Amino acid sequence: MWYLCVFYHRLLEYRKAEFESLAGLFDGRSGATPLEWRLPEDHHADSPFHFVNLPSEELARNIANRSILVKGIYELWGEGRSFEELEEAIRSYPDERRTPYLSPGSTFRINVDSFGKAISFPEQNECINKLAFIPFEGRVNLRNPDHKFCLMDNDNYGGTNGLPPIVQRRIFFGREIGAADRKILQTYQLKSRKYLGPTAMDAEIAFLMANQAQVKPGKLVYDPFVGTGSILVGAAHFGAMTMGADIDIRVVRDGRGPDCNVWSNFKQYGLPMPVSLLRADNNLPPWRAGLKEMFDAIICDPPYGVRAGGRKSGGRKLLKGAVDPYTVPDDKRTDHIPSTAPYSLVECVHDLLDLAARMLVMGGRLVYFYPVLREEDSPDPTFPDHPCFVLVSRCEQILSYRYSRVLLTMAKVAPYTEDIELEARLQHLEFRENHLKWLEDGKLHSAVFSPADVHTNGTGEKFSSKPKYRGKYV
C-alpha cells in the first residue's frame, strides 16, 4: 500500500537512506532492493513530501517511530489542489477504511501543518472547520488521542526554505501511522553531555549512524576511533552492546577524571556500559589477537585530519627503523604513553576496510564518514571500495563551501579470504593512485583552512560564495 511520508527538511540525502535502512532492519531485507518511491505531482526531489510503497502498516509504524528524520507517515485519505478537491477525494475514500477511526468510543486530534510557513491558531481552526464533513463521532483529546490526523498544506512552498519554486499548491489529509521521537535529541544533546572532546559526534548524526547500521538489541557494535564515545552512546540507546578503541590511552582510560570520561557518558543516560574500551590502534587492531567475525556493525568517524589528525603506533624513529622495538619497563608501565607517528587518511581507510572485512559478521554494516573537497567543476567523488562489501548508501553533508563529509554505509556480502586480502590491497593501491592523491598528509587540512584569497578552483578564480540552491546545506 502507498503511504504519504513527510520528512523533516534537513539532512536531505540522509532521509531516504535512513528509511531504507530501517525498512531492512524491521522486515529483514538486505537493503539491496530499494523501496518504491514517488513524488507528489510537481514536487522537487528534495521536497519533504514523498509517497512510499510498504507491505504493511506495522512496518510503516516501526520505521517512523524509530527514525530521526520522518516527521510522519500517513495513510492518505485525500489530496487536492484546493479544499474543494481535497473534500471530494476524502469523500470518495473507502468507508471501510475510514469508519474504524471515526467510531463513537474513540478519541482523536487533528493537527494542521505546512511547509515553508507558520499557520496561526485562527488559521488552523479555519482549516479544521473545513473538515467538518468528515463524520467524526469520537471525542477530541489533544493530549493522548487514540487516532491522530494531519492536514498538510504546502501553499507558499515556492521561494521558501531554499527549495526551488513549486508550481501547484497541494493539500494532504491523512491518518498518522507513526512519527520520529525527536525528543531524544534534546535528552542527548552535546551541550548537556558530561565528557566532550573537540570532535564529539552530534547526537542527531550519532542516531542516524546507528540507524544506517541497523542497530538493535543484542547486536555488538564497535567504534575503532571511539574518542568520547558519542557514536556508541547512540548505538547503546537503541539497545546495542558496544565496544570501542582509541589510540589515545588518555581518552579511553582517564578522560577528564573519575566522573567525566567515556564511562560516565553512558552512566549519565542510564545506558549499559560498553563491553570494553581498548587502547588499540586501527593499524594493529584486535583481530591480531585472534578475534574473528564478531561485530554486527562498525560505526565510526575516522580522524581525517581536518580537526583531529590520525596517529599510528610506533613513533617516527621506530617506523623508519632508526630504533629497535622496545619493551616498556615494568616501573614505567602505568603512565607510559606510547609514541605515535602521523597516519594518513589513505592508510587509515585501507586499515578500516580491512578490519571491517575481517571482523564483521556476514551482512554486517560498516558506517563511516569520508571527507570530500567541494571543488567547483570537480567530477563526482569516488569512494573506497572492497571486494567484501557493497555500498548501500552515500549521504553528503556540506560542512563549508570548501568541504563536505559523506556518510558511507557498506554491507558485508562476501567472507574474508586470503585471495580477497590480496585483491583488496591491489584495489586500494589503484584507488590511492587515482583518487586519493589530494588526501595525502595534510592536504585536506590546508585545503579547508588556507586563507580564502589563495584558495582557488584551479583556474585562478576564487570559489564563488554567491547564494544558490544547495539542498544539502540544510
Ligand SMILES: C[S@@+](CC[C@H](N)C(=O)[O-])C[C@H]1O[C@@H](n2cnc3c(N)ncnc32)[C@H](O)[C@@H]1O
Ligand atoms: C574524529 S575523532 C572521533 C571522535 C568520536 N567519534 C567522539 O564522538 O568523540 C578520532 C579519534 O580517533 C583517534 N585515533 C587517531 N588515530 C587512531 C588510530 N590509528 N587508531 C585508533 N584511534 C585513533 C583519536 O584519538 C580520536 O579520538
